[in-house]
Amino acid sequence: MKSNNLLFTLAAAGTLLASCQQNKKPDPAKADTVASTAEQTVDLPPPYETKSVKNFCKVIGWPAGKTPTAPEGFKVSLYAEKLNNPRNIYIAPNGDVLVALATTEAKGLKKVGSALVGQDDSQNMGDSPNQIVILRDKDGDGVVDNKGMFLSGLNQPFGMAIIGRYFYVANTDGLWRYPYSPGDTRITKDGTRILKLPAGGYNNHWTRNLLVSADSSKIYITVGSGSNVAEHGLANEARRANILVVDKDGANEKIYASGLRNPVGVGFFPGTQTIWTAVNERDELGDMLVPDYLTSVKEGGFYGWPYAYFGQHEDPRLKGQRPDMVKKTIVPDVALGSHTASLGLAFYPDDAFGGKYKNAAFIGQHGSWNSSKLVGYKVVAVPFNGSKPGKPEDFLTGFVANEAKKEVYGRPVGVAVAKDGSLLVADDSGNKIWRVAAAK
Template sequence: MKKTVLHGLLTAFLLFNFFEATSQSTTASVKTGASSASLPAPFATKSVARFSNVIGWSNNKTPKAPEGFVVTEFARDLRNPRWIYVAPNGDIFVSEANTEPKGTKKVAAVASGKAKSQELGKSANRITLFRDTNRDGKPDVRQTFLEGLNQPFGMLVLNNSFYVANTDGLLRFPYKAGQTKMTVPGKKIVNLPAGGYNNHWTRNLLASPDGRKIYISVGSGSNVGENGMQYEVRRAAILEVNPDGTGERIYADGLRNPVGMDWLPGTRTLYTAVNERDELGDELVPDYLTSVRQGGFYGWPYAYFGKTEDPRRKGERPDLVKKSLAPDVALGAHTASLGLAFYDQKAFPARYRNGAFIGQHGSWNRSQLSGYKVVFVPFSNGKPGKPEDFLTGFIADLEKREVYGRPVGVAVLPDGSMLVADDAGNRIWRVAKK
């Protein structure tokens, strides 16, 4: 009798701990985006448009970093600085561009020193070079490197060439390390589908670790394929090409707007930050950070977070819903998670090494603002953990929806400091260890 009771109590105890552990595991899984179990139903809340009002930075204001870090202004008075690229020699290139009004005339990129600078709408359409020769955190060289571009974003130095990803194509220019201005014309080596939903005109670049391939991120041309999938060819994807532009193939797709790309340090594992779909409610669909599997399909537009079918495309492609891969880390709905850089230096405390910094440009399709910060995702043994706030203070007044600026691109410098592009505040911020 006593044995039976004890056995029953022991069984109950073990079952309780099993379900408790399972519950905790599921909760942790959901927090890092490996499961869609806790996502709300579509349209659980009304889809609303709540745009922020950018009021700009006063002279004594900066974003806020954790204790032990200092934030300073690296550069100001730029025009929508969106992306930062650090060349092998330490030169810093910043692309300045933004969404242009419909109907604005497009022109081909011009690199000649004799060419006239031409603005397209309100976009600067240029690349500015910064050089911190004294290594004191303040650039002593600032020079327009390239202008007359067509909404440039990603940049790359590879094999004595300088690459620029315009919204409509990949350009290649002959380049010598240390030059401060491009004086010869470039060549378009890949045509890309232009334009896109909201800010999906951005095209980013990343070289493979061995330099034999170039990866190009191309966002969707719509929210959820509402214009017809015939207009989404080679979109919502990461393309792979040879350095001369040949050999194009789709490396992975179903990625609604993959902007930031980087390699997990010491590996050949590609990661991307993805800006997910709108108009399903406040908490759908979370943006995410994910490793990218060659040939993988990540759901857009038919499914999200694995095999959760989008009700707006219900029953259309069950085959693609079935093969849809779940992303690794949820980053919050409508945060516009765009920037991505792994920390591969040693100046920051050890816990930041090999972790990912992600620039969140901020929401417009949510009843209360989300994003408007840089978050950090720690990695341990090559696996991502829970996102945490790192650079905040961009929101001035939550109730009034006032913001000082909006972070986008992040880049780690050779000295271990980090730069953050604030395209609405027209500044570049530097974050360093005290």
């Protein structure tokens, strides 16, 4: 088969391109070359150049004393363990580490009337997901010495935020708000659902992440698609594949940006109110399609799903349905590899990791199932030169135990920067949180 590879030279004019692309028609003579902000070349083969496969990994767990591997100059240590599916990490203003425990299926819950109620809290807190736990390192030695139940009775929680006297959590089916006082170690008062959200989703698209504006007046909510490529119809995708924005009381919902298949990791570039997101792209077009990506998010912007991918490349499964939407598609900033399941995102605003990593984006790649080879299963860093991203680099590796046997020790997902400047990485399959710090 003729490959007809499409080469994208991504150079420095991306900000201008992103603002103009929706109205600019591509030059037929240069249709295969698109400028963007990353110094990166992305090779996109034609769809179906390789067969779509199902190639699931086998998690074997971490041997005693073994850790992931970071670059020279960094130390990796075990921060917390015996957590049941730690998916996302939130650092409270006082430094408390809050961890959302959840799985694809809402396990560990029983139905009481119309409410979902968690298991008895007297059990080991790690025995039931769909909870949030609180971790504290009281003596500052980089190891958790106090952990407890922070909030239970949830339905696949993921995003978390504290605004004033309220704690917010994004369950898969809604945004909830609970009374909170700074330093609380447990929430005991009832919460209120202030916004209903479309529940569940294709594969791991049940996650709903949160980002709060600098003035605390707005909450941005990520909602992944309900399917791979709208195969169940667009009615099934209402309010999905979007970043939504609401007032802090849940009112005045708007779509901030659309066409984002599964935007999970989300954050502001340090010192700005420019939103960036890590997006988990579509399946079943072959090993090398479609790259997951990191991108800045333009208000009102459309990023392609389901009609187009990585710019104005029409998905063959929806050929001819919406050429107008294909033309509107904004090219993302950085390709992160196809089928890597790039989910977590945290910017590093501190100096402790050295100049190379100042303002870098750290991205947790949960790992593949639709690739003939294991891909992802690591944390990558995207360095920035000013506001312009560079090429992704491996940062935390060693999660793959035996590629030939498809064995992995664990799978990284959520990432967060702790108050002490360390990087915390949630390993949901290993049931651990890893800590990466600059070596002294």
